[in-house]
Amino acid sequence: MNPIPIIDASSAAALVEEGMTLHVGGFLGCGSPDGILAALLARGTRGLTLVCNDTAIWGAKGGRSNGVAALVAKRQFSRVIASHIGTNPETQRQMNAGETEVVLVPQGTLAERVRAAGAGLGGVLTATGLGTEAADGKGKVTVGDRVFLLELPLPGDVALIKAKRADRAGNLQYSKTARNFNPLMASACALVIAEVEELVEIGEIDPEHVHTPSIFVDYLVMAGVK
Amino acid sequence: MNPIPIIDASSAAALVEEGMTLHVGGFLGCGSPDGILAALLARGTRGLTLVCNDTAIWGAKGGRSNGVAALVAKRQFSRVIASHIGTNPETQRQMNAGETEVVLVPQGTLAERVRAAGAGLGGVLTATGLGTEAADGKGKVTVGDRVFLLELPLPGDVALIKAKRADRAGNLQYSKTARNFNPLMASACALVIAEVEELVEIGEIDPEHVHTPSIFVDYLVMAGVK
Amino acid sequence: MIEYLENKEIIARRIARIFKAGDVVNLGIGLPTLVANYLPEGVTVVLQSENGMLGLGPAPVPGQGDKDLTNAGAAPVTILPGGCFFDSATSFGIIRGGHVDYTALGVLEVDQEGNLANYKIPGKMVPGMGGAMDLVAGSRIVIAATTHFEKSGAAKLKRRCGLPLTAAHEVDLVVTDVGYFEVMGGAFRLLEWFAPYTPEWIRERTDADIEVMSGCRRSDIE
Amino acid sequence: MIEYLENKEIIARRIARIFKAGDVVNLGIGLPTLVANYLPEGVTVVLQSENGMLGLGPAPVPGQGDKDLTNAGAAPVTILPGGCFFDSATSFGIIRGGHVDYTALGVLEVDQEGNLANYKIPGKMVPGMGGAMDLVAGSRIVIAATTHFEKSGAAKLKRRCGLPLTAAHEVDLVVTDVGYFEVMGGAFRLLEWFAPYTPEWIRERTDADIEVMSGCRRSDIE
Numbered sequence: 001m002n003p004i005p006i007i008d009a010s011s012a013a014a015l016v017e018e019g020m021t022l023h024v025g026g027f028l029g030c031g032s033p034d035g036i037l038a039a040l041l042a043r044g045t046r047g048l049t050l051v052c053n054d055t056a057i058w059g060a061k062g063g064r065s066n067g068v069a070a071l072v073a074k075r076q077f078s079r080v081i082a083s084h085i086g087t088n089p090e091t092q093r094q095m096n097a098g099e100t101e102v103v104l105v106p107q108g109t110l111a112e113r114v115r116a117a118g119a120g121l122g123g124v125l126t127a128t129g130l131g132t133e134a135a136d137g138k139g140k141v142t143v144g145d146r147v148f149l150l151e152l153p154l155p156g157d158v159a160l161i162k163a164k165r166a167d168r169a170g171n172l173q174y175s176k177t178a179r180n181f182n183p184l185m186a187s188a189c190a191l192v193i194a195e196v197e198e199l200v201e202i203g204e205i206d207p208e209h210v211h212t213p214s215i216f217v218d219y220l221v222m223a224g225v226k
Numbered sequence: 227m228n229p230i231p232i233i234d235a236s237s238a239a240a241l242v243e244e245g246m247t248l249h250v251g252g253f254l255g256c257g258s259p260d261g262i263l264a265a266l267l268a269r270g271t272r273g274l275t276l277v278c279n280d281t282a283i284w285g286a287k288g289g290r291s292n293g294v295a296a297l298v299a300k301r302q303f304s305r306v307i308a309s310h311i312g313t314n315p316e317t318q319r320q321m322n323a324g325e326t327e328v329v330l331v332p333q334g335t336l337a338e339r340v341r342a343a344g345a346g347l348g349g350v351l352t353a354t355g356l357g358t359e360a361a362d363g364k365g366k367v368t369v370g371d372r373v374f375l376l377e378l379p380l381p382g383d384v385a386l387i388k389a390k391r392a393d394r395a396g397n398l399q400y401s402k403t404a405r406n407f408n409p410l411m412a413s414a415c416a417l418v419i420a421e422v423e424e425l426v427e428i429g430e431i432d433p434e435h436v437h438t439p440s441i442f443v444d445y446l447v448m449a450g451v452k
Numbered sequence: 453m454i455e456y457l458e459n460k461e462i463i464a465r466r467i468a469r470i471f472k473a474g475d476v477v478n479l480g481i482g483l484p485t486l487v488a489n490y491l492p493e494g495v496t497v498v499l500q501s502e503n504g505m506l507g508l509g510p511a512p513v514p515g516q517g518d519k520d521l522t523n524a525g526a527a528p529v530t531i532l533p534g535g536c537f538f539d540s541a542t543s544f545g546i547i548r549g550g551h552v553d554y555t556a557l558g559v560l561e562v563d564q565e566g567n568l569a570n571y572k573i574p575g576k577m578v579p580g581m582g583g584a585m586d587l588v589a590g591s592r593i594v595i596a597a598t599t600h601f602e603k604s605g606a607a608k609l610k611r612r613c614g615l616p617l618t619a620a621h622e623v624d625l626v627v628t629d630v631g632y633f634e635v636m637g638g639a640f641r642l643l644e645w646f647a648p649y650t651p652e653w654i655r656e657r658t659d660a661d662i663e664v665m666s667g668c669r670r671s672d673i674e
Numbered sequence: 675m676i677e678y679l680e681n682k683e684i685i686a687r688r689i690a691r692i693f694k695a696g697d698v699v700n701l702g703i704g705l706p707t708l709v710a711n712y713l714p715e716g717v718t719v720v721l722q723s724e725n726g727m728l729g730l731g732p733a734p735v736p737g738q739g740d741k742d743l744t745n746a747g748a749a750p751v752t753i754l755p756g757g758c759f760f761d762s763a764t765s766f767g768i769i770r771g772g773h774v775d776y777t778a779l780g781v782l783e784v785d786q787e788g789n790l791a792n793y794k795i796p797g798k799m800v801p802g803m804g805g806a807m808d809l810v811a812g813s814r815i816v817i818a819a820t821t822h823f824e825k826s827g828a829a830k831l832k833r834r835c836g837l838p839l840t841a842a843h844e845v846d847l848v849v850t851d852v853g854y855f856e857v858m859g860g861a862f863r864l865l866e867w868f869a870p871y872t873p874e875w876i877r878e879r880t881d882a883d884i885e886v887m888s889g890c891r892r893s894d895i896e
Contacts, residue, residue: 001729001756002696002718027503027540028526030519053540054580057526086579087526095578104578107502108544108586112347115541119763120770120812121338122367122374125348128548128589131567131620134581141349141367143378148348152369164520169756173434176537177504178520183539187771203755208399209435210758211539213728215698215720215773227507227534228474228496253725253762254748256741279762280802283748312801313748321800330800333724334766334808341763345541346548346590354770354811357789357842360803390742395534402759403726404742409761413549429533436536437761439506441476441498441551 001169001202006220012193013039015219016158021049023114023156023185028087029056029066031178033162033195035223040160041070049079051114051156053107053181055088075099081154083107106134109151111184117153118187124151159189162223163212166196167203170217171210179211186216195221227395227428232446238419239265241445242384247275249340249382249411254313255282255292257404259388259421261449266386267296275305277340277382279333279407281314301325307380309333332360335377337410343379344413350377385415388449389438392422393429396443397436405437412442421447454648456657458599459629462646465490465673466627467556467597471497475553476546478502478587481525484556484597498535500552502583504543507535524583544583548590555591557584559598559626561613564660566623566635568596569615581618588619600628600658607658609633609640630654632671639663644671676870678879680821681851684868687712687895688849689778689819693719697775698768700724700809703747706778706819720757722774724805726765729757746805769805770812777813779806781820781848783835786882788845788857790818791837803840810841822850822880829880831855831862852876854893861885866893 013036016022026032056067071077073090079101085091094100105113106128116124125148129135139150161182164175172194174182186192194217239262242248252258282293297303299316305327311317320326331339332354342350351374355361365376387408390401398420400408412418420443464486471477471491478500479485488510491497499508501523508523509530517528531537538546546552561569568588571581588594598608609626626633631654632644639661645651651664686708693699693713700722701707710732713719721730723745730745731752739750753759760768768774783791790810793803810816820830831848848855853876854866861883867873873886 001720001754027524028522030503030522030526054582082580084580084582086577086582092578104580106581106585107540107583108548108590111540111544112345115767116350118771119338119767120353120772122351122353122369122372124342124350125376126548127346127348128586128619130589132581132585132617133572134585139369141376143348143365143376146348150351150367150369167756171756171758174537174539175520176434176518176531177501177522179537179539180504181540184541187767187773205758206435207727207729207753207758208402209432210760213758213760213768214756215728215768227498227532253746254744256725256744256748280804308802310802310804312799312804318800330802332803332807333762333805334770334812337762337766341545344549345545346550352770354808354841356811358803358807358839359794360807393534397534397536400759400761401742402740402753403723403744405759405761406726407762410763413545413551431536433505433507433531433536436538439536439538439546440534441506441546 001214003168004170004218004220006222008225009035009039009221012036012219012221013043015191015193016040016045018045018047020157021051023159023189024050024052024068025161025180025182025185026067027053027180031162031180031182032056032067033160036160036193036195036221037068037071041074044076046076048077050077051081051154053110054082054084055080055091058088058090081105083110111181113151113154114184114188117155118184121153123153126151154188156189157191159185159192161185161192161194163194163196165198165200166194166220167200167205169202170214170220171205172212172217173205173209174211183212186212192217193219193221195223197223227440229394230396230443230446232448234451235261235265235447238262238445238447239269241417241419242266242271244271244273246383247277249385249415250276250278250294251387251406251408251411252282252293253279253406257388257406257408258282258293259386262386262419262421262447263294263297267300270302272302274303276303277307277380279336280308280310281306281317284314284316307331309336337407339377339380340410340414343381344410347379349379352377380414382415383417385411385418387411387418387420389420389422391424391426392420392446393426393431395428396440396446397431398438398443399431399435400437409438412438418443419445419447421449423449454653456601460486460599462629462673463597463627466632466671467595468492471495471554476500476551478552478555478591480557482558484558487556500546502543502547504539505531505535505537507532544586547586550590550592552591554593554595555587556595556597557587559596559608561608561610561615562596562623562626563610563613564635564639566621567613568618568623569613570618572616574616584618588622593624594622596623596626598628600630609658609660611660641665642668644669646671646673676875678823682708682821684851684895685819685849688854688893689817690714693717693776698722698773700774700777700813702779704780706780709778722768724765724769726761727753727757727759729754766808769808772812772814774813776815776817777809778817778819779809781818781830783830783832783837784818784845784848785832785835786857786861788843789835790840790845791835792840794838796838806840810844815846816844818845818848820850822852831880831882833882863887864890866891868893868895
């Protein structure tokens with residue numbers, strides 16, 4: 001295995017270009033790559049499409065905020081694909097004001113669509129969302145006597161993910177529920193940047209317990225390093 | 227978490243009833259539940275449908291055999307769904323003689339079909355097999371300008387799987403390439419029986435490194451115990 | 453004259469009795485979360501949290517939480533021995549694959565056809581469905597957990613939901629603070645009522661088809 | 675008069691030069707497996723084995739094998755530092771998702787349209803496709819690795835495959851023991867030839883459209 005480059009958060013943010021589709025790990029901010037997101041906020045790149053479980057927590061007037069919330073507030077995303085925006089009222093405001101296009105996707109469907117992109121599937125059939133607004137405009141496929149929604153892959157240009165530990169080759173291990181969408185995002189994007197808390201030598205991660213294999217990861221960023 | 231029953235191989239084999247669809251883990255015999263399979267061979271239950279990556283290795287005239295090969299030779303399966311039968315010439319003979327129905331499925335498609343059954347998908351779209359005999363009789367779905375094969379879920383009645391280690395609740399860890407289809411089979415069947423080499427107390431397996439969660443597993447069988 | 457008093461505790465207590473040991477259960481944020489406090493002695497259920505764990509444990513001692521260990525509402529939690537962590541695709545594979553025995557979710561409206569609306573009020577509250585659509589469509593048994601009446605006095609049990617649906621025809625059981633219902637055959641079938649209410653009182657105040665089953669009884673939960 | 679002598683080694687050596695450090699490569703059972711022996715100094719590729727590993731290492735010392743660690747041909751192998759294990763769905767997610775840069779596979783027939791037949795001879799050999807259809811359909815670049823001629827003397831490079839296809843229009847490169855070809859525009863484009871053969875000799879003995887490109891050269895592999 002070959003070592004991959006370790007870059008700083010600003011250099012990582014510079015790899016995200018205007019108009020790109022950006023997949024970000026995390027669930028209400030838990031397991032998001034905070035250092036890279038802060039650098040991307042500082043850089044101010046706009047016109048991005050966000051694919052993320054949610055738009056994190058946005059506490060207006062100095063309240064607690066995390067994850068991608070500040071980037072939403074700064075209008076860096078022209079389009080948001082997420083399952084939940086309820087903890088970020090600014091996303092709802094932008095949606096209602098027509099400032100940002102928001103596409104709401106059931107969480108399991110979002111997970112499968114990202115996985116499908118990573119695993120080379122042309123789509124998956126699901127019963128989730130049948131008979132609801134989530135079915136509007138979707139293709140339907142009948143199998144036997146059952147109807148399913150056809151859900152399409154959701155690939156991205158850049159994945160920004162967060163892991164607990166990496167070896168120098170880029171093998172990753174996540175921590176607890178901070179895992180969530182991170183491994184999926186890593187599989188589905190052309191370029192994958194992982195922010196990690198610990199770095200170990202190649203061979204130090206048990207090959208039975210690698211959560212994301214090194215071949216998915218292009219760059220490492222050390223968390224907490226400016 | 228509640229402990230699950232530990233039974234012997236014969237009792238496990240007795241849970242497999244004539245006519246059932248049986249998912250067996252293993253790849254050319256590596257990672258197959260040999261003790262349960264030996265008991266099922268002794269029991270002689272027939273009319274089964276086998277879902278397995280392959281029909282393992284069958285060395286006629288006393289040569290090396292493993293996995294499900296002897297059950298195939300004993301004609302316990304009326305139907306075999308597998309990706310490969312090349313190392314078991316007896317399967318080929320039965321297929322050619324019309325004694326056993328053999329359905330050959332590309333390995334990745336087999337994996338996705340079993341996963342789809344476990345994950346509640348109505349099907350998946352794949353490019354694998356397009357323009358080949360594997361596409362014969364399959365539904366096709368066009369997405370944009372691309373055509374895909376529609377591959378359907380492959381659920382089972384009983385999964386016979388092999389793991390390295392279990393805790394008493396049924397959380398499993400596999401060993402090396404003996405993992406292969408085992409976790410998928412565990413997800414896709416109504417009843418799941420895992421043969422394991424080591425048994426540890428609940429809480430002794432790191433929750434970050436459980437390969438198959440306990441909720442998928444119904445019974446444990448200790449490997450090497452008659 | 454019976455006066456209605458909102459009582460979330462009785463809902464949680466009744467739901468807690470539905471489960472048997474070993475059941476895999478997902479409890480939605482809010483009222484359903486309370487159910488975990490009332491599980492009978494000896495009934496160990498396995499709580500699934502859709503953000504990626506089985507074996508969800510109680511909240512940690514304040515200040516002892518782990519930033520990487522939260523529930524689907526971003527609150528700090530713990531994991532019980534024998535639990536495990538996994539990614540979101542595995543988590544929803546568990547949910548959609550029918551491996552969750554019960555899900556209990558909050559309600560805006562639930563109707564006698566088993567339709568549930570609990571994620572959106574157009575023009576007012578559009579938080580997104582999160583995992584709710586998957587949980588309702590995928591779980592083996594769906595429990596709608598709700599106070600029986602809105603603040604306005606209207607019952608949340610309807611003939612037909614008016615709000616956007618979370619899922620169609622998926623609700624199996626409804627537990628409110630006046631009774632416990634099964635949704636079947638296009639009606640709410642009353643299985644138990646909670647004193648001081650009576651079946652007649654419930655029927656009068658609920659604009660929906662409520663059938664009082666032969667085995668229907670007053671709950672012994674007080 | 676040039677006489678053809680089968681030479682599997684030169685095929686493996688030429689293929690080994692195609693890769694650059696870090697490429698993810700799946701080598702089929704048989705001839706392609708030999709490629710691993712000829713990787714240039716300093717070029718560390720990551721070998722994927724479809725039965726569930728990355729970082730496939732060399733065979734163990736005889737007798738030192740692990741029953742739980744085999745390649746896709748059931749032969750004992752080792753894992754290199756930095757490798758990892760995973761299940762078959764993940765393995766084929768890697769393959770079908772385009773995360774394998776190169777796959778090198780054996781050949782029964784390969785044609786100038788990029789069609790490959792390598793898994794079945796009806797009525798004679800029906801072993802099943804195993805992972806071959808996925809590897810050919812999913813890998814970014816597909817290398818057909820084959821001796822140029824059958825025992826009968828017929829070239830394995832065809833105008834049109836007659837045997838059942840493993841995949842349609844997926845082969846990118848063909849490396850035989852007489853030359854190295856790119857499949858493009860409905861022809862085999864000769865990139866290099868191996869002495870003592872010549873482009874003319876190859877064209878004469880191969881019933882297929884073979885284009886000799888301007889940059890085409892004699893290989894320096896001997």
